[in-house]
Amino acid sequence: MTGQLVIDPKRCVACRTCELMCSFGHHDYFNPRLACVSVFNYEYAAVTVPVMCLQCDEASCAAVCPTGALSRNADGVVVHEDAKCIVCKMCVSACPLGNIAYSPITKNVFKCDLCGGEPKCALFCPTGAITFVESDEVLAKKRAVADNFKKTLEEA
Amino acid sequence: MKVKFFATYRQIANCKDFEIEAPADVLGLLKVLCRRWPEFSNKIVAPDGESLGADAIVLVNGRHIQHLDGVRTSLANGDTVTLLPLVAGG
Amino acid sequence: MAVGNAWIGTVLRVDLTTGTWGTEPLRMKDANDFVGARGLGTKYFCDECDPNVEPLSVENKLIYMTGPLTGTAATSAGRFEVVAKAPLTGTIGAANSGGHFGPELKFAGYDGIIFEGGADHPVYLYINDDRIELRDATHLWGKDVHKTTDMLIEECGNVRVSCIGPTGERGCLFSAIMNEKNRAAGRGGLGAVMGVKNLKAVVVRGTGPVKVARPEGFLRELTKARAIIQAHPVTGTGMAAYGTQILMNILNEVGALPLCNGRGGSIFDHADEISGEKLSETYLVKNQGCFGCSIACGRVTRIPDDSPYAGFGEGPEYEAGWSFGADCQVDDLAAVCKANFICNEYGMDPITLGATIACAMELSEMGAIPESDIGFPLRFGDSDAVVRLTKMCAEGEGFGKLLELGSYRMAEHYGHAELSMSVKKQEMPAYDARAIQGIALEYATSNRGGCHVRGYMIAPEVLGLPIKTDPLVTEGKGSLLKTFQDLTALCDSVGICLFTTFGMGLPEIAGQYREAVGSDESDEDILLKGERIWNLEKRFNMAAGVEKDTLPPRLLREALPSGPAKGKVAELQTMLADYYEVRGWTSEGEPTDEKLEQLSLG
Numbered sequence: 001m002t003g004q005l006v007i008d009p010k011r012c013v014a015c016r017t018c019e020l021m022c023s024f025g026h027h028d029y030f031n032p033r034l035a036c037v038s039v040f041n042y043e044y045a046a047v048t049v050p051v052m053c054l055q056c057d058e059a060s061c062a063a064v065c066p067t068g069a070l071s072r073n074a075d076g077v078v079v080h081e082d083a084k085c086i087v088c089k090m091c092v093s094a095c096p097l098g099n100i101a102y103s104p105i106t107k108n109v110f111k112c113d114l115c116g117g118e119p120k121c122a123l124f125c126p127t128g129a130i131t132f133v134e135s136d137e138v139l140a141k142k143r144a145v146a147d148n149f150k151k152t153l154e155e156a
Numbered sequence: 157m158k159v160k161f162f163a164t165y166r167q168i169a170n171c172k173d174f175e176i177e178a179p180a181d182v183l184g185l186l187k188v189l190c191r192r193w194p195e196f197s198n199k200i201v202a203p204d205g206e207s208l209g210a211d212a213i214v215l216v217n218g219r220h221i222q223h224l225d226g227v228r229t230s231l232a233n234g235d236t237v238t239l240l241p242l243v244a245g246g
Numbered sequence: 247m248a249v250g251n252a253w254i255g256t257v258l259r260v261d262l263t264t265g266t267w268g269t270e271p272l273r274m275k276d277a278n279d280f281v282g283a284r285g286l287g288t289k290y291f292c293d294e295c296d297p298n299v300e301p302l303s304v305e306n307k308l309i310y311m312t313g314p315l316t317g318t319a320a321t322s323a324g325r326f327e328v329v330a331k332a333p334l335t336g337t338i339g340a341a342n343s344g345g346h347f348g349p350e351l352k353f354a355g356y357d358g359i360i361f362e363g364g365a366d367h368p369v370y371l372y373i374n375d376d377r378i379e380l381r382d383a384t385h386l387w388g389k390d391v392h393k394t395t396d397m398l399i400e401e402c403g404n405v406r407v408s409c410i411g412p413t414g415e416r417g418c419l420f421s422a423i424m425n426e427k428n429r430a431a432g433r434g435g436l437g438a439v440m441g442v443k444n445l446k447a448v449v450v451r452g453t454g455p456v457k458v459a460r461p462e463g464f465l466r467e468l469t470k471a472r473a474i475i476q477a478h479p480v481t482g483t484g485m486a487a488y489g490t491q492i493l494m495n496i497l498n499e500v501g502a503l504p505l506c507n508g509r510g511g512s513i514f515d516h517a518d519e520i521s522g523e524k525l526s527e528t529y530l531v532k533n534q535g536c537f538g539c540s541i542a543c544g545r546v547t548r549i550p551d552d553s554p555y556a557g558f559g560e561g562p563e564y565e566a567g568w569s570f571g572a573d574c575q576v577d578d579l580a581a582v583c584k585a586n587f588i589c590n591e592y593g594m595d596p597i598t599l600g601a602t603i604a605c606a607m608e609l610s611e612m613g614a615i616p617e618s619d620i621g622f623p624l625r626f627g628d629s630d631a632v633v634r635l636t637k638m639c640a641e642g643e644g645f646g647k648l649l650e651l652g653s654y655r656m657a658e659h660y661g662h663a664e665l666s667m668s669v670k671k672q673e674m675p676a677y678d679a680r681a682i683q684g685i686a687l688e689y690a691t692s693n694r695g696g697c698h699v700r701g702y703m704i705a706p707e708v709l710g711l712p713i714k715t716d717p718l719v720t721e722g723k724g725s726l727l728k729t730f731q732d733l734t735a736l737c738d739s740v741g742i743c744l745f746t747t748f749g750m751g752l753p754e755i756a757g758q759y760r761e762a763v764g765s766d767e768s769d770e771d772i773l774l775k776g777e778r779i780w781n782l783e784k785r786f787n788m789a790a791g792v793e794k795d796t797l798p799p800r801l802l803r804e805a806l807p808s809g810p811a812k813g814k815v816a817e818l819q820t821m822l823a824d825y826y827e828v829r830g831w832t833s834e835g836e837p838t839d840e841k842l843e844q845l846s847l848g
Contacts, residue, residue, distance in 0.1 A: 013542035015535030126540030218810030245490030
């Protein structure tokens with residue numbers, strides 16, 4: 001996999017530019033309801049969280065798909081092929097994170113395809129709340145978490 | 157004389173204001189500030205070293221130095237110089 | 247220009263008297279000539295409404311209008327305009343708001359809504375794409391804006407809410423129309439127009455698209471414009487970090503902070519206590535953006551529970567920070583925040599309310615208002631009194647009934663209309679017109695009375711955006727102001743936030759507009775539409791019998807006693823003559839037939 005979207009909710013200002021640019025990137029028009037990324041705002045906590053498909057290594061959506069319309073491409077992205085899809089929406093139920101959805105407007109299911117390697121949500125996010133990082137960088141971050149774990153265990 | 161900082165310049169100087177013996181002119185003061193807080197260097201003085209940084213606002217006794225003698229505006233003890241980055245609101 | 251390109255092509259017309267509604271095609275020629283939002287809403291209003299209509303009658307129409315860029319990813323394009331004849335001023339009332347309501351209306355399939363007549367009981371309009379209902383709002387009447395919004399979301403699901411608070415229901419002359427709780431179409435009292443129509447709220451859920459004429463070109467233009475905005479020190483970093491309140495200290499430094507209803511000196515020793523810097527160190531929880539906005543100047547603020555001013559909400563903006571703070575000599579930031587929270591919750595314009603309280607403070611100190619009228623001694627500097635009077639006005643209780651008329655009518659009641667710091671009965675905001683000559687001209691000529699967002703001369707005169715001019719001189723201010731007014735009319739009308747113009751200018755506005763609507767007009771042709779809008783508004787005001795362009799006598803005669811602008815008054819007459827000339831108007835300030843002809847307004 002070439003890269004991964006990473007979110008930093010502390011930086012999110014709830015402007016929803018990601019939703020707009022996602023829909024524009026996929027449809028050439030603006031409609032947040034067709035965005036693969038969704039921004040959730042918690043008013044009293046003053047927290048906003050953008051959520052999108054994380055391209056699970058064990059992708060439930062692909063596993064449950066009866067027609068093979070969902071599959072992993074060479075870049076490691078779980079992509080949806082319209083031609084093979086019968087719109088049974090099993091994937092919508094199967095995704096444990098709610099990151100694949102059905103649109104009554106397009107009468108189709110849709111999910112994040114990382115915009116072919118240049119995700120618009122990250123590209124246009126004004127604050128860095130969504131970034132697209134090389135997988136190596138993600139591993140480095142994981143390593144830091146592991147290091148922390150090791151340290152904690154050693155101290156215990 | 158008194159030097160006041162606002163907005164992010166306050167964070168750089170880590171104080172709201174301070175007293176200093178008046179240098180000859182504004183440019184002299186800016187150079188003193190850059191020596192004292194190197195982070196000011198690429199902000200309040202332009203790369204040529206002779207003019208005001210593009211995103212800096214400097215007031216002498218409440219008047220923008222552009223309407224005085226620019227960075228050559230002379231200073232005297234008793235003056236107040238206000239420094240801030242370009243800001244806006246409304 | 248064609249339906250479907252930036253425009254939805256549909257306007258919803260609601261007759262509240264009969265409880266019926268229908269859709270009609272958007273008048274595309276007008277959309278082209280008057281751009282959208284402020285301009286187009288005003289055009290519809292002028293065509294349909296008698297200029298002499300009583301603002302607080304059901305004959306006054308109320309128009310919500312979006313712009314062609316509203317709902318797109320153009321720079322900060324979440325704006326919409328509400329237009330009616332303004333109760334406070336009797337001028338054309340056009341109030342602009344951000345948030346997410348405007349875009350949602352377009353997603354639902356409407357460029358705008360025209361409300362006519364009045365309902366015989368409280369109602370709210372429910373829009374869910376093409377499903378429209380006028381629903382009973384009896385249970386919402388009397389509820390504040392936050393409660394109303396929560397109840398409507400509970401009732402209707404995932405909707406955006408625009409509503410009034412109790413002040414709008416009561417006819418407070420500066421009641422606002424609020425959306426997403428804390429965003430306001432704030433000035434001129436348009437909330438009261440909704441109130442008189444028995445229209446409590448408009449809720450909308452939309453699932454459709456907003457298209458643009460040339461997607462590739464539009465992507466190029468918005469990418470370019472966004473990059474400029476994000477790289478600019480003001481729109482890229484400054485406003486996110488400090489919000490608009492960052493102006494408090496600098497306006498104080500240049501001696502232009504109006505103090506004590508304009509009576510006081512020019513330097514507020516405690517300005518730093520109510521500044522943007524202080525807010526960031528204390529009550530700021532986070533900054534927030536409106537729809538599609540990278541500037542994100544919004545302040546989410548919380549006053550801790552152990553404070554007498556405990557609360558949670560948004561703001562204050564600089565203008566409210568000044569009106570409740572410096573103008574009333576209050577240096578308690580928590581009190582300023584609290585007064586601002588109450589304004590949001592009850593739907594009031596904090597500029598007018600704060601300035602009206604400051605006016606009452608002066609009248610009270612003069613002995614012109616008996617203490618028994620207010621119920622307690624009122625002096626400048628009393629933060630408790632500011633919060634208390636804000637509550638009284640919100641509830642329409644006691645002296646609050648006079649406050650809700652605004653400073654002009656209140657001061658007139660006590661025989662001192664001259665001490666109302668207002669133009670055309672609307673309070674001027676946070677810049678002393680004696681210390682900044684161009685803003686004096688702007689206040690005097692603004693088509694909606696005392697206002698700073700009809701041509702923000704503070705940008706060139708104080709901040710140096712895009713060029714620095716001397717605030718103490720009058721030369722050249724007329725022509726500069728004309729450009730600012732026309733550009734602002736254009737900016738408000740395309741549907742993007744005026745704050746974008748701190749970082750970008752006409753090329754970026756026109757560039758995004760052209761690709762969205764599919765036009766090949768030049769920048770100058772597009773700016774001319776701004777001038778057309780300005781003249782349309784002016785013509786309405788003349789027909790409505792609005793008073794001539796002037797300022798309160800204090801600003802024309804009482805020189806500033808101290809500070810960098812010591813000895814200055816507002817030198818209005820010289821500037822007015824220049825201004826009328828560059829506008830192509832008569833020396834009396836009336837558009838000539840030639841000018842109207844040239845703008846196709848003949």
